Amino acid sequence: MYTQSLSIPDGDAKGPRKVENPDYLAEFNAKIDAGSFIEPKDWMPEAYRKTLVRQISQHAHSEIVGMLPEGNWITRAPSLKRKAILLAKVQDEGGHGLYLYAAAETLGVSRDELTEALLSGKAKYSSIFNYPTLNWADIGVIGWLVDGAAIMNQIPLCKCSYGPYARAMVRVCKEESFHQRQGYDLLLHMMRGTDEQRAMVQDAVDRWWFPSIMMFGPHDKDSVHTDSARWGIKRISNDDLRQKFVDATVKQAEVLGVGLPDPDLKWNEARGHYDFGVIDWDEFWNVVGGHGQCNVDRLAARNKAWEDGAWVREAAIAHAEKMDKRERQVA
Amino acid sequence: MADDMTQTSVQTVAASAEHIEYVMRLGDNALILGQRLSEWCGHAPVIEEDLALANMALDLVGQARLLLTHAGNLEGKGRDEDQMAFLRVERDYRNVTMMEVPNEDFGRTTVRNFLYSAFQILLWQKLATSSDTELAAIAAKSLKEARYHFNHSAEWVIRLGDGTEVSHAKTQAALDYLWPYTAELFAANPTDEAVSAAGIGPAWGELEAEWEAMVLPVFVQATLVVPARTPFKTFGKFGRHSEHMGHLLAVMQHMQRTYPGAQW
């Protein structure tokens, strides 16, 4: 059930769960070990709850901010069919953000609180969305590479230990598969077109390749959130997922006829995987740290939408209250 | 394109210029309003409404595709939906001016959706029995969509008008701004007369009374005041647009103009 109001019926929804009781903890650990789900009303360690709130809300923020780079091209889409596809896709991302906020809300936080954290710059979102979309092929490459990487990351989450998150991810993944395919289809059409179109695709791939493989996060040896694995929130390691993604993508690039901008990318017979070049983690951390090309613009756009919409949200509440009052007077 | 043309050879009687113009007008209304609504994507007051606005934009883009394809077929010069949508000059777009004015804010966007969807419901109802069977089929599909747009925007008009002082003022300003543009919908013209006489569709002026009967009660409920009619006139449906149209087209046509002949 996607609601924090169900948490505990005794009035203080957040209270009892915070008590660190060894019996409860043992029961919780047993459930995790058995691979069963934790549900909102169940007791959970505070650290588990906090980790989930952080991860789910970051994920939700990423979906919402992720509407902006692609939204940048909706009004300029080159055909009506592509306009409709892109609009539907960006709309889906809004929906995904919504499902995820709802999952986070079952943990005793409100969507408004989470939104505030995003708008103030306190909360993080996926740094991939701080790169600009510069030509139409970027729309295809985002679908193919960025959504492809996201799907790779997200499929294991459909089985994560927290029920509402897992259920939200099942819905997200179901919808997401069209995103990657439409991106690849868009690129196929461009690659079959003119030299100018092919050059656009190559330019876009050159810019998005490394940021895409950075989406899996730092190398396992440099990764900090180890509890996530123990708790069944993260089931496959960053490096394993990244390798899986690279292995799957090389073939797709070949079929497309586009080059990947990494001279060190080659098949390693012994490993049974593709080797790839050194990732520029300084760039990654710079963008995470707020110094990507679009960080400021993205947050400004979200803030503007939120502030411009305040009078609308307030009006709806005010009207609802008036209606309640009128109903009571009639009764 | 070749396939499309073979399919349309069933249309044995050549369509009149007025018939083509009439369908193009419907297609352009959907196209231009769809374009405006799609600007909202990612910028709405709440996520739920972001999805609602995108749904409406998708409905309109879908209508535009069907209608412009049909207009191209009637015309018989081999123009497909994209050539119609992206490769005409401003003078040849036939949407009413109200469709192209900027979104401004959620108030104006909502009031415009409301005013236009009410009109659409009446129009699609009539067109469902058009002697142009293709148009009748498009009308039957579009009618359902227009009904939802009307319900959704009507609910919002009521909430915004009757909400707070601020929302009331903004929504009243939106209505004051848009109302004069609605006159263009109903202005008599030879195209409408010819189309009406041929049993293809109603002259839009015939719909005015019914349209008022749909929108006025909602404005009363929303505590909004409908301004008096003024001599203000616009002529978008005859191809004389506002200053906003050129900018909208510059953005919308950008790719097709920059890469002539490319397939996407």
Place this chain on the structure above:
Amino acid sequence: MERKEWPLWEVFIRSRNGLDHKHCGSVHAPDAKMALQMARDVYTRRLEGVSIWVVKASDIVASDPDAKPELFDPAEDKIYRHPTFYQLPDEVNHM
């Protein structure tokens, strides 16, 4: 003006006639009418439903997780309520 969040509504969808409404997620909406419309816009974009229920989340009464043993465990040993409890001869076992 004091800032207030739109209440949360739980959304239940009947995917086609003949099936139960099933919980599918939630939306924020200012009132019931809007909640229905928003549920439609959010949860039926891919022909997922033919009927929608919305319920204000705060109106849902839920069982206490701590009472799970007394609520649900007593059913555990009533295995005779399940058809598989009964071994019948093969000739009539489709019963």
